[in-house]
Amino acid sequence: MSRDPLVSVIITTRNERENIAECVERARKTLEEKGLNGEVAADRRDAEKPLIVACIPAYNEERTIAAVIIKTQKHVDRVIVCDDGSTDLTGEIARRMGAEVLVHERNRGKGEAIKTLLHRAIELGADLIVTLDADGQHDPDEIPKLVAPILRGEADVVVGSRFITSASAEMPRYRLLGTRIINWLVKRHARVEVKDIQSGFRAFTRKAAEAALKAEAKGYSIEQEQLTLIARAGLRIVEVPINVRYKGLKSSKKTPLLHGTELLAHLIRMIVEQRPLLMLGVPGTLILLAGITSTALLIYHFNTSRYFSIPLAIISVGAFTSGLLLVTTALTLYALTRLTERMKG
Numbered sequence: 423m424s425r426d427p428l429v430s431v432i433i434t435t436r437n438e439r440e441n442i443a444e445c446v447e448r449a450r451k452t453l454e455e456k457g458l459n460g461e462v463a464a465d466r467r468d469a470e471k472p473l474i475v476a477c478i479p480a481y482n483e484e485r486t487i488a489a490v491i492i493k494t495q496k497h498v499d500r501v502i503v504c505d506d507g508s509t510d511l512t513g514e515i516a517r518r519m520g521a522e523v524l525v526h527e528r529n530r531g532k533g534e535a536i537k538t539l540l541h542r543a544i545e546l547g548a549d550l551i552v553t554l555d556a557d558g559q560h561d562p563d564e565i566p567k568l569v570a571p572i573l574r575g576e577a578d579v580v581v582g583s584r585f586i587t588s589a590s591a592e593m594p595r596y597r598l599l600g601t602r603i604i605n606w607l608v609k610r611h612a613r614v615e616v617k618d619i620q621s622g623f624r625a626f627t628r629k630a631a632e633a634a635l636k637a638e639a640k641g642y643s644i645e646q647e648q649l650t651l652i653a654r655a656g657l658r659i660v661e662v663p664i665n666v667r668y669k670g671l672k673s674s675k676k677t678p679l680l681h682g683t684e685l686l687a688h689l690i691r692m693i694v695e696q697r698p699l700l701m702l703g704v705p706g707t708l709i710l711l712a713g714i715t716s717t718a719l720l721i722y723h724f725n726t727s728r729y730f731s732i733p734l735a736i737i738s739v740g741a742f743t744s745g746l747l748l749v750t751t752a753l754t755l756y757a758l759t760r761l762t763e764r765m766k767g
Contacts, residue, residue, distance in 0.1 A: 472549035474498040474569065477539035478521070479532050480556035484510040490554070491519040493562035498552060502542055504535040512556070532622075533637065533644030540631050551626045559667050560623040568625045571660045578630040578657035581616055581649070582623035582664035614653045616661060619646045623664055630657050698755035706748025713742030 476498040480487055487503070494501050501521040505513035507529030517523045524538050536553060543551045550569055554560040564582065571577040585602075622645055626634060633655040634648040652659060694701045716738040724730050 472573070473500070473547060474550045474552065475543040475546060475548035476501045476552045476554065476562075476565070477536065477543055478503045478516075478554060478556050479506060479535035479539060480504065480508065480512050480516065481506045481529060481532075481535075482508045482510050482512060483556040484508075484512045484515055486558040487512050487556050488515050488519050490556055490558055490562060491516060491521050494552075494554070494565065495520065497562060497565040500546065500548075502539055503556070504539050506530060506532070506535040531640040531642075533639040533641050533647075536644055537635060537637070540626075540635050544628060544631060544635075548631075549628060551628070551631050552624070553626075554623050561665055561667070564623075564664050565625075567662055567664075568623065571662065572625055572627055576658070577660035578627045579649075579652055579659045580625040581618060581659065581661045582621050583616075583618035583661040584621060584664065584666050585617040586661055586663050614646075614649045614659070616649055616659055618661065619649060621645065621664075623666075627657075630655075633657060695755065695759065698752045698759065701752075702748050702755070703752035706745045706750075706752055708745070709741050710745025710749060713738055713740070713745050716741060 474497070476494045478487075478490060478494070478501065480503050483490075491501055491503070502524065503513070503516040503521045504524045504526065505516065506526045513523050513525055522542070524542060526535065526538070539553070540551065550572055552565055552568060554562065554565075560582065568580050568582055571580050620642070630652055633652050636651050637644055637647040639647045649659065716734060720731060720734045720738055723734075
């Protein structure tokens, strides 16, 4: 597979330690020869059209960020990039390409980067907000398809899906399996009827973005928490097919095991918070009953044989204490959840 001209330009200038301004200028010329001019779409906007802002979280994406920005500028009015503690030229290239760059001094995770971007987009008065990745796996030319249902008044959030008819995504098998498992768990327990829970290519209305900002996740689990919050708010979620590219892109910054563990841990936390009586109260009650039963057996054996079983005593105390702690935690979480819902209502 041939290398993208933009990639060649940036790598060459990087290795030769040339000035970044020259690097970006060469990138501009290369892309303009391909018909991808970087004129800001704001010039074409009039007062009657909604303000569309693109938000791009980025961490060490100097090889792809310029092309992503230039292609995105063709379809939106403003591009914002969050440089999440990059150690390369990501932020400088994005700035030279005409994007507004928000900087995290250290890497804080994709979730924090997206929240920073959404805050800024809302401050700018955005009517529609589009999020996409900086590594080139999402095609900015599909932005019109993504925002169309919102412009027609059919949706509050549109998710670019890899798993519906006519979508194209040559996803590695291990990633496909993990993604489908997470999607099934979220749909079953969080009641979010979306086939591609983890897609980061999305469009939001301002109201939906404000709901998504309540997400607490700092990492990749931000996507599933956002959709859960948006669904709970009663907002409409629609999916459209997209094409996603994996070949030729660098692998995820986290290993598949760490990535999957993070998503599962966050999902479990969400389920426990949403259904504490079921997830903690029921097991706690069963363990508490086991502790009471073992205590009764301990007393019975002592009364009949005058033998005090230390192992059985340890089991009794452990089960009784653990069960009581789980039941107490479940009731406390349930009370807090109800109180929070009443305060929001």
